[in-house]
Amino acid sequence: MVLRAAEVSKHNSTSSCWIVVNAKVYDVTPYLDQHPGGAAVLDATPEFRTVHSPDVLEYLPKGSFLGTMDPADVASLPMGSSPSSSSPTATATAAGAPSLPSPPASTPPSPLLAQGAVPPHIAHVVRAADFEDAAKGVLSRSAYSYVSSSAHAGLSLRDNLASWSRVSFRPRILRDVRHASPRSTILGLDSPFPFYVSPMGQLGRCHPGAEAELARGLARRGAHYLVSNESTMPIEDIAAALRNEQQQLGESAGADGEPFPPSQIHFQLYVHSDRKVTTSRIRRARAAGFRSLWITVDTPVLGKRTSDRRLQAEEALDAGLEQAAEQAGFGRRSHAPPGHFQPSLSWEDLSWIRAEWGPAPILLKGVQCAEDARLALRHGCQGILLSNHGGRQAHAAPDALTTLLEIREHCPEVLGRLEIYVDGGLRDGADVLKALCLGATAVGVGRPFFYALAAYGAKGVERCIDILSEELLTGMRLIGITSLDQARPERVNASRLLNEIWRPEKSRL
16 A cells, blocks of 8 residues: 555654654554654654664554555655765654655764764773763764663662772783783684673664664674664664674784684574564574574563663653653563563573574573573573673672682583673673683673773774773783683682672571
8 A cells, every 4th residue: 555645744743653664654653652762763763673673564553554655656755863864765754754865884872872073082991990981972862871780779889890999810921921812712712812892782772874884893803792682773784894804804913913803793683572573583593603592581671671661651751652751660561571571481482593504603691590590501502692681680689700600519420511601791801711710711891892882883992892801911911811711710809799799598587
């Protein structure tokens, strides 16, 4: 069915809201009460691409697709707050303006960035933590709230950040450390260093190039990338951006002068309540060349993201949605609509996921106790990621280092049989060594790369890697090791964290 502009333009209110994306018309009226920003966001067409992957349209309720429009007719529609309104395919609004295609080489500024803001010169960034201050000046309030938010009162996030300082080194002296290398492997694949970029959704909020821009920066340093299920670009486009950059680079040298191995991509999966949706995601990731599947297991439901809820309530009030604003405090307007997660996900589901994914590695993302590490081994997983979702899910969840120590204490049999990854709160490359000394394979780093991308694009991503890797290599030399196989438990003092790990004999009431 072909719809005319005059008809589409009538449906631009909270009682009847249509949008046009790639000349296709959708009725999203039932979704307004679930959408984080209600009509305020749905009308702001440039924000569609920065917040959503085009894939989200596939999961609208049956009957949402109303028909198509002639591109020439689309051009006559009222335009939203597009940064490039001269293009007939530049925007998409509830009033019916067209959608944003893939970003051109010189993409206009995102509407979710603070317009006109300029970050400090990148030379001022000498620690990974410095990227946050630089990004605050360019990110909009909503974008910064999204990335910095934590669960409840923020206890889990604070503990993540603090845990690294509660382990100290035991340096050895008079060792020949002239030739040191941080090279490692991740799931058997070579890596220039034992850290990777953690999955972060909605990177379009921080940079117009989104995940593709991040991938380009990573390719220039050989870093591994765990791609989010919630990316704002199709995963095929992300994989293509990485491959294209690698082809242009050819063979590049690392800090030690040796050619570094190519970046690899891995896929983080949220299991959807509709198995067909999950199956499609798995098959697409496999076809696109992703090397491993990391199943998120700490999110049967979305956690309470306090600052997000406050902002969503404010946006709903601004849009005149008073009742919806009152519900925002209870998570009714979260970015994850009903069905997005599968609360019934269980160990038995791993069998059909394995059948769909094939023989490549499967890991569980979000393991938070020793018992589940043991079960992951029994169920044939190749690895686990110890994580509390960046402090964004459970209140008072354990930090990754504490869980790692719990595993060492109560199920040491998984060490060496599972690859163990940790993430959450790391801001210094030298701290990567602490996790490795305690038995981790590698460490995931998230928010610093979001901030680096927001402030400086791919150049910021490269600098973030350079900062972390330089701190890591310096740290190795200063504790007296020249390769990562020398990172042993005796090189650290973790007694402060050990005193607080779970002990069954002390848990019986």
